[in-house]
Amino acid sequence: MHREFICIVCPNSCHISVEYEGTNIKDIKGDQCPKGRDYVKNEITNPLRVFTGSVLVENGDFPLVSVKTSSPIPKQYLKKVGEITRQMKVEAPVELGQIVARNLLNKKIDLIATRKIKKINKKNSLLS
Numbered sequence: 001m002h003r004e005f006i007c008i009v010c011p012n013s014c015h016i017s018v019e020y021e022g023t024n025i026k027d028i029k030g031d032q033c034p035k036g037r038d039y040v041k042n043e044i045t046n047p048l049r050v051f052t053g054s055v056l057v058e059n060g061d062f063p064l065v066s067v068k069t070s071s072p073i074p075k076q077y078l079k080k081v082g083e084i085t086r087q088m089k090v091e092a093p094v095e096l097g098q099i100v101a102r103n104l105l106n107k108k109i110d111l112i113a114t115r116k117i118k119k120i121n122k123k124n125s126l127l128s
């Protein structure tokens with residue numbers, strides 16, 4: 001089988017051309033360093049991505065908090081994690097790096113906040 005990849009490991013974005021059978025790479029061209037071959041191997045066997053999204057916040061100074069998975073997850077779970085985050089709400093305050101959800105899909109997938117959200121009271125004054 002033949003496939004073309006663009007390596008996303010570094011800004012060089014090498015165009016890599018691969019011939020493979022199953023998980024066995026028979027020929028590879030365009031990889032400018034060993035990380036490119038590792039990237040292609042992972043893409044063929046178990047592609048991983050960091051999920052990024054946002055979650056609704058209640059009583060915060062901003063209505064959404066941006067989140068990401070604490071580590072790359074199998075690509076096949078990205079859509080389901082996105083569906084879950086669209087139904088979630090968290091209560092302010094939210095700290096940068098705070099875990100806002102744990103063990104999603106029972107796959108040890110945690111979501112962490114990538115920004116801080118302050119709590120507001122009903123008179124719209126900031127509390128923290």
Ligand code: SF4
Pocket residue numbers: 007008009010011012013014030031032033034035036037039
């Ligand atoms: S193959 Fe190496 S140099 Fe090319 S984009 Fe991937 S990591 Fe960067």
